[in-house]
Each structure stands twice: as C-alpha cells, then as structure tokens.
Amino acid sequence: MKDWNIKTEGEFKYVETGGEGTPLVLLHGLMGALSNFEGIITHFQKTHNVVIPLLPIFDLPLRKLTVSGLVDYVDRFIDFKAFEQVHVLGNSLGGHIAQLYAMKRPDKVKSMTLTGSSGLFESAMGSSFPKRGNYEYIKKKAESVFYDPAVATKELVDEIFDIVNNRNKAIRIVATAKSAVRHNLGDKLHHIKTPTLLIWGQQDEVTPAWVGEKFHELISTSELHLVEKCGHAPMMERPEEFNKILGNFLERIEA
16 A cells, blocks of 8 residues: 555545646545555546545544534535535445535535445444454455455455454444434435446445446436446456546546
C-alpha cells in the first residue's frame, strides 16, 4: 500500500490528488481502507482531482454514528472544500451514503457511481461479531467477500482482525451496520435523477447481483454493468475493467 498523504483540516481527514475538472469523491465502506481504492486513485489522478474523505466511523460520538450522521459529515466536507459539483462514488456503506447525499444535495452531484452498495439489501456480518479472536474465521469472512480469495491479502485480514478485536471499534462497526439495515431506501430511490453508474460483481455474496438489478430498476437514470468472476469490490478485484467502465461513463457525463 502506498503511503497516501492524509491531510487533516478541522474535523476532516482526507486524501486529495489535485488535478483538473470536477472532483471525483470516493466513499469507502464499513471496513474500507484507502488501499481498496488504490486502482481508482492511480488511474484517475492523471485526469481528475480524486478526493477521499476518511469517514469518522471510529471518531463520531456514538449517538451521531448513524448513516444520516455520516451523510451530514460528507455534506459538511464538500461544503468545506467549496466544491461546486462532484462525481461521487461509493462502495458498500459508501454507496449508501452517496445515495442519501444525492437526495439531500442533488445540485451538488454531477454523477453517482455505486458498486456493491448497501441501501436495499446486504448480507452483512450479522448484528454482532461472532468468534472474536479467531483469526481463521475472520480470514474466511474476508475471503468470502471476493470471487478470488487471494484478493484478501494478509494486510487486509490483519486490518479487519484488529478492528474486530478492538471492543470500541467493534461496537461502532455493529452500530453503523445496524443503522444501515434500518435505513432501507427502496421507497425513496425513485427520487434520484442524477446520472448513475452501477458496477456489480456477478458473484457478489454481500449485495448479490440481483441487488444491482433492483437499483437499476428503481433509479430511472441508471445504467448497470455486471462484472464476471467478481465479488463485492469490483474496483479491487477487476480494476482494469472497472476503470474502463467508469472512465467511459465520466467522459460521457462531462461531454
């Protein structure tokens, strides 16, 4: 993993590549790390200002640690950066936040990309962390997120293992996951009129391919791309195909 330069300003921690044009804001998932977006950052930093706010899942006061609290945080961040418009891209929980932000601030969102997003259905780790301390169990769980288990590197498994075994962090992960499940958007998605790109792994077991199809059905301005031999994080598992689909979409939106 490259040592991305994390900036801290006020309440915000973020990575920003600089570059021209409409910023591309990446929203990570519940267990998301910067390394999940390495392929996107490397590919798009030449053409876009790629910006990743680090979601304060481990910093917000517990009572504010909800999906809505995280949406408010992203809203404040984009205002703080004085971005007129953004392309927003979210994986997993990050996609959930992207949808709510697009509904809250449609004027700000030039396009939205969802990949393995929650908001309709997710088969998460359940409402608690079973088997804390069991490295093999966590490793299997991490591998099951991908079509190719080798994508779950030791670095990634170690990171998840550390979170699960830190009681404070584990409580926060569970609280956020429960908030996401309660915050189902099925009856609200028809309000989204933002051009939307859906990139889904055909073998996603967390948010299965039919979830991508359902998003496509409910968001009238969306297009769906299913990626073969791919699980829950297409940008990690099929970076070249992912970046090609995303690049083509952004070109059309900007034109």
